[in-house]
Amino acid sequence: MKAEEVEYRGMLLEPWYHLRITNLETYSMFSNMFKGWFDDSMSNYNEFIEALLKGNLKEMNIYMNDIALTTFSSFDTGNHPSKRSQPERFYHGFVLGLLVELRDSYDVRSNRESGYGRYDIMLVPHDRKNDAIVMEFKVHEADEEESLEDTVQSALKQIREKNYDAGLTAAGIQKEKIRHYGFAFEGKKVLIGK
Structure with missing residues (x-):
């Protein structure tokens, strides 16, 4: 995963990171894991x-x-x-x-x-x-x-x-x-x- 952007939110201006999945294998792994949880x-x-x-x-x-x-x-x-x-x-x-x-x-x-x-x-x-x-x-x-x-x-x-x-x-x-x-x-x- 790669950090694309940092955004500061909330009362304490905490950092929120926007991530991008960098390759097909990692995307497939996350996709299958999430589908398994919610199938x-x-x-x-x-x-x-x-x-x-x-x-x-x-x-x-x-x-x-x-x-x-x-x-x-x-x-x-x-x-x-x-x-x-x-x-x-x-x-x-x-x-x-x-x-x-x-x-x-x-x-x-x-x-x-x-x-x-x-x-x-x-x-x-x-x-x-x-x-x-x-x-x-x-x-x-x-x-x-x-x-x-x-x-x-x-x-x-x-x-x-x-x-x-x-x-x-x-x-x-x-x-x-x-x-x-x-x-x-x-x-x-x-x-x-x-």
């Missing part, structure tokens, strides 16, 4: 968004686990410690793709610095009546955590300790209007907590 006509891809905006963890978990089980390949989600960050990147990219439809109501941000680190995904509402959302993705490490719940707690702890809310509060969003979600992955198993 199942029985799936309603708005269900995750609706559950997220309502704060319905049960529905968010059902949706993500159903999609992971029925749509994703083990090669997508990986289980190999040597490729630790790849499953995290895969799920991050998938969720980010789902959230794009919120761009009229939220600034959808990914991998930007805030506080003492770099969050995975942040949704900044255009209407301050709505909650802001910070998401952190973690792959379950069996040698460090006993369960997916421990991995979720690790993700939530990272959001707090690295103060990812700093950019939001600096923009005038009150702490009580910020929701945190930790996403834990182990192959095709997903657990989301707050």
Whole structure:
């Protein structure tokens, strides 16, 4: 991929990069991957968004686990410690793709610095009546955590300790209007907590 243009958007003038796919093989890979995600006509891809905006963890978990089980390949989600960050990147990219439809109501941000680190995904509402959302993705490490719940707690702890809310509060969003979600992955198993 090649960066064609940089555009600055939002209240904090964050950079948005316009990318171009540079060759037919890469275009084909992305095209096939996206078609695979959305081929199942029985799936309603708005269900995750609706559950997220309502704060319905049960529905968010059902949706993500159903999609992971029925749509994703083990090669997508990986289980190999040597490729630790790849499953995290895969799920991050998938969720980010789902959230794009919120761009009229939220600034959808990914991998930007805030506080003492770099969050995975942040949704900044255009209407301050709505909650802001910070998401952190973690792959379950069996040698460090006993369960997916421990991995979720690790993700939530990272959001707090690295103060990812700093950019939001600096923009005038009150702490009580910020929701945190930790996403834990182990192959095709997903657990989301707050």
